[in-house]
Amino acid sequence: MAVSGLSVTKIAGGSWRWTWTAGTTPYRVVWRGMQVAAGLTTEQWEWYGSDLLEPPAIEVLDAADGEALTEAIPPYLTLQWRGHDNAAAYRVERYVSSAWTTVGQVTESGQGYYRWPTPDLVDGETPIYRVIAVDLLGNESTAVQYTGTLICYPEPPVINMTYSGGTLTVSARA
Amino acid sequence: MPDAFAAADGLGLYMTGVETDASVYSPDTSLGGVRLVHAVAPLRWYVEVARYGNVVVQAVSGACGEGTAYIRATATGSLAFTAPGDTEGSAVAIANGETKLLTSGGSASKWVRVTRTSATAFPVDSYSTGMVLSLVKPYSNLLGMPNVSHADRAAGLSNYRAAMLWAHGGLDVTSVAVWIRTLGTQRTSDGTQLSGAGSGTITTTGSLADWPTAGYCRVSNSGGTLKEIVYYTSRTATSLTVPAAGRGLLGTSATAGANTDLIDAVPGIRIGWEAPATADYTIQAVATSTTAPSGITWSTGITSATGLTLATLSAWQSYGLWIHRQIPAGATASHRIENAINLSYVVAGVTYTSTISGLYAMADTALALYRLYAGEDASPTFASPVATSATLPLTHALAAPGAGTRDYRLVCRYRNAYGLESFNLFERSIKINAAGAQVNSPLSEPDGVTLTAKSGGYVDLDATYYGSRDDTPGDTWRVYATTTGADPVVGVTSYTDYPMRNSGNGVGVSTVRSMWGGQTYVLSRRLGPYAWGTDLRVLVRAVRSSDSAVSSNTTATQLTVVTDSPAPVAWPEMFAGDEAGVQQTGAYVDTTTTIHAGSNTRIRQLPGESQFLCGSTLIWRATWTESTRGILYVPNGWALVEDDTAWGAGAGDIEYVAGPPVVIYLNVGGTRRAKIDVTNLTISAAEFGLGDVALTDCVSDGAYAATGTQLLFQVWDGILGRWRACVALSSAGRLSTMPAVWQRRS
Numbered sequence A: 001m002a003v004s005g006l007s008v009t010k011i012a013g014g015s016w017r018w019t020w021t022a023g024t025t026p027y028r029v030v031w032r033g034m035q036v037a038a039g040l041t042t043e044q045w046e047w048y049g050s051d052l053l054e055p056p057a058i059e060v061l062d063a064a065d066g067e068a069l070t071e072a073i074p075p076y077l078t079l080q081w082r083g084h085d086n087a088a089a090y091r092v093e094r095y096v097s098s099a100w101t102t103v104g105q106v107t108e109s110g111q112g113y114y115r116w117p118t119p120d121l122v123d124g125e126t127p128i129y130r131v132i133a134v135d136l137l138g139n140e141s142t143a144v145q146y147t148g149t150l151i152c153y154p155e156p157p158v159i160n161m162t163y164s165g166g167t168l169t170v171s172a173r174a
Numbered sequence B: 001m002p003d004a005f006a007a008a009d010g011l012g013l014y015m016t017g018v019e020t021d022a023s024v025y026s027p028d029t030s031l032g033g034v035r036l037v038h039a040v041a042p043l044r045w046y047v048e049v050a051r052y053g054n055v056v057v058q059a060v061s062g063a064c065g066e067g068t069a070y071i072r073a074t075a076t077g078s079l080a081f082t083a084p085g086d087t088e089g090s091a092v093a094i095a096n097g098e099t100k101l102l103t104s105g106g107s108a109s110k111w112v113r114v115t116r117t118s119a120t121a122f123p124v125d126s127y128s129t130g131m132v133l134s135l136v137k138p139y140s141n142l143l144g145m146p147n148v149s150h151a152d153r154a155a156g157l158s159n160y161r162a163a164m165l166w167a168h169g170g171l172d173v174t175s176v177a178v179w180i181r182t183l184g185t186q187r188t189s190d191g192t193q194l195s196g197a198g199s200g201t202i203t204t205t206g207s208l209a210d211w212p213t214a215g216y217c218r219v220s221n222s223g224g225t226l227k228e229i230v231y232y233t234s235r236t237a238t239s240l241t242v243p244a245a246g247r248g249l250l251g252t253s254a255t256a257g258a259n260t261d262l263i264d265a266v267p268g269i270r271i272g273w274e275a276p277a278t279a280d281y282t283i284q285a286v287a288t289s290t291t292a293p294s295g296i297t298w299s300t301g302i303t304s305a306t307g308l309t310l311a312t313l314s315a316w317q318s319y320g321l322w323i324h325r326q327i328p329a330g331a332t333a334s335h336r337i338e339n340a341i342n343l344s345y346v347v348a349g350v351t352y353t354s355t356i357s358g359l360y361a362m363a364d365t366a367l368a369l370y371r372l373y374a375g376e377d378a379s380p381t382f383a384s385p386v387a388t389s390a391t392l393p394l395t396h397a398l399a400a401p402g403a404g405t406r407d408y409r410l411v412c413r414y415r416n417a418y419g420l421e422s423f424n425l426f427e428r429s430i431k432i433n434a435a436g437a438q439v440n441s442p443l444s445e446p447d448g449v450t451l452t453a454k455s456g457g458y459v460d461l462d463a464t465y466y467g468s469r470d471d472t473p474g475d476t477w478r479v480y481a482t483t484t485g486a487d488p489v490v491g492v493t494s495y496t497d498y499p500m501r502n503s504g505n506g507v508g509v510s511t512v513r514s515m516w517g518g519q520t521y522v523l524s525r526r527l528g529p530y531a532w533g534t535d536l537r538v539l540v541r542a543v544r545s546s547d548s549a550v551s552s553n554t555t556a557t558q559l560t561v562v563t564d565s566p567a568p569v570a571w572p573e574m575f576a577g578d579e580a581g582v583q584q585t586g587a588y589v590d591t592t593t594t595i596h597a598g599s600n601t602r603i604r605q606l607p608g609e610s611q612f613l614c615g616s617t618l619i620w621r622a623t624w625t626e627s628t629r630g631i632l633y634v635p636n637g638w639a640l641v642e643d644d645t646a647w648g649a650g651a652g653d654i655e656y657v658a659g660p661p662v663v664i665y666l667n668v669g670g671t672r673r674a675k676i677d678v679t680n681l682t683i684s685a686a687e688f689g690l691g692d693v694a695l696t697d698c699v700s701d702g703a704y705a706a707t708g709t710q711l712l713f714q715v716w717d718g719i720l721g722r723w724r725a726c727v728a729l730s731s732a733g734r735l736s737t738m739p740a741v742w743q744r745r746s
Helices: B150-155
Strands: A007-012 A015-019 A027-031 A034-040 A044-047 A058-061 A078-082 A089-096 A099-107 A113-117 A128-134 A144-147 A159-164 A167-172 B012-017 B032-039 B044-049 B055-060 B067-075 B078-082 B099-103 B111-116 B131-136 B157-166 B173-180 B200-203 B215-220 B226-232 B239-242 B262-266 B269-274 B283-285 B308-313 B318-327 B334-347 B350-362 B369-376 B387-389 B394-397 B405-415 B428-433 B447-453 B459-466 B476-482 B495-499 B520-527 B535-544 B557-560 B591-596 B601-606 B609-614 B617-626 B629-635 B639-642 B654-657 B663-668 B671-677 B682-685 B687-690 B704-706 B710-717 B722-730 B734-737 B741-745
Touching (some): A113 B044, A167 B405, B044 B055, B055 B067, B173 B269, B269 B308, B269 B334, B369 B394, B447 B535, B447 B557, B459 B476, B459 B535, B476 B520, B591 B654, B617 B710, B671 B722
Parallel strands (some): B629 B741
Antiparallel strands (some): A027 A034, A078 A113, A089 A099, A159 A167, B012 B032, B012 B157, B099 B111, B173 B334, B200 B239, B215 B262, B334 B350, B369 B387, B369 B405, B405 B428, B459 B520, B476 B495, B535 B557, B591 B601, B617 B629, B710 B722, B722 B734
């Protein structure tokens, strides 16, 4: 379960310390769907030396029962396919602006299964990808297409806050 | 161990379709017709570690459940399977080209079907986990059905899908049962119950903590007989809120509840059999996914006894299974809603069980909001926002306190149409007084304070201040620096202020630069030079001059100075290939210009270097290493002193005074403009600087040259064959190098 009482303070440039109310140890920290720390036994965790302006939005989970779903929703999709050894490589393309654009390549290595994580996507985005096997002579297979919708936790909004005459205004930061 | 498609793998669920369709079949077109070859996978597998390139996973049983599973080679030709949370099953020999069933240790219903695709021997994994699979429930499969749009959610929606059970192992499958899988712990509605119609609340003295936060509730009497299926839009730990539109779903009617009723969390589906036509083994096909099939007897039973049953499914035979999903109008959006069914069946006298799940998401565009949370003199609790808006800007009135000040701590989050909200904690602080004016709003501290070692004991200080964080940004850098090995102490350690905005005067040395770009300010300053081993500690704060507000940071950045320029190479030589040496033009290899014979004050010329000495005391070394770089080295222990003292008229260009103390004046136009105290190891001038005075190159030959307005110290450039000025003293008393830097050496 997610811990309660989570708070963050700045300890240095690009560095922050989170603290929380004691729960069931050990704790683990999840950021953008990835576990970045585990086995914590004290109610404190620090993040050092980033170039972020604000602390990252993390989730701290304890060992109590209950499924926390945030960690299951990273902000990217992963393509997986089964390869074959008469291919030399697999070309990954994305459909952008009415055209297919090569965005990655995976070399055939005999390992059988291959994965290609997309770059971080925006919540709600529906990208279209395809994978094409290519042999040493450049012959290409039929493309296998992937379409999916990413539903994940939104990133913190990038905003400014200003105060004037009794009114707070939250606006998008340029 | 059994081969594939036998035992627990003796029954499969497959999609349906129309054989004439040449397009790719999909769950969304599984609307009846014939049984297709595409199985409905109860779980999908994500290959975390592809340990064996010649092992293909064909299927995983739903009984395994979500989690991490392993396929391990126990021998060069044998594999064993471990379902999530289970023990390893027996090893199964598998030859090239074979497909086998691997069963987990704890249950025969937990299995994986794999194929070996080459004769390559498996690397035996005695201690590793082998092939690692992450088993997950699938989205939008035949059972989950498509995501629900905002419009369909608001209006309500019914979808239908058709699948076929198939005894695909060539064995009879008996005692087949299919029923709705519950999603939480059964409770009794012993608190409050629904009336015979309309909205209401169901409460229990038990706990609903493991129920979905919104979903479907099956109400049955104490004997288990179905009374009604309702939809609850929200719940607490003990209560379900049921709107009027959530009454009487999935073929039931609104019925008054009783305090002995049993309540179960169920998915919003019902199921029904259809026997295929004997002639062609097809079932009816509906035109669209929202078209109800005819003649189906629907079941919402949640046990094997009350669900669908089939005594015998003969070998190779199929049987139709319809699924109806009903979304009531105004259902609650969610990113993860589950449909699930259980199966049990007997193959060769052994009973097996399975589960098939499908997930879908449901959108509500009204949920997509910026949400402002506020705490007063404390962090916000995020219980409920004080203001929301679908777009920015968002405005909110901040009430002034009756007296004193009130510190509003503000966090803005964003929630999407599926109810997922960002979970940032970063607070902005706005403090207002009783008059509603903002007071002493704190300043953010500078970011990215770094100290970078440069040659010759210099250190570059860089920092960034993001003014956009503060409603009224700072405008001044405040730099504290110590070399004592202790952090600067605010209020004790002296500091220097520098404006964040470029003054724009363009005159003089600018060692602080600020960039205007989105309210971002950059500090870049060269400190030093410091002696080797100096423990430099620097604290940088932001200051707002309008109210003297200062950022509160106290953490210093530290650097131990360990840089020093190497001495220039000596005795440069040039050869024409390996023939005769080429003499450098007019090389002044080692000459001395005497300033004062009695004290042996002199300037000694070496290749590319000039040393200013008084007896055995080195005053400085001036070097010229390339056309744009000269360096003046001052020995450790000497101090550079800014001194505006008028020393009066002087004699000559370089004037020795015996003292004590022993002093050498540097004169410009007959006036003493700099003072070198050899006894006390100080060099005094009105100003010290780098590169701000245009020096005249090669005024005349010699270790030094004087014009009416400058005294130039020069070094011999053996490459260019001429004297090059590297140090200048102006008539204003500014002692500087061009364009070199001052360096202090040990």
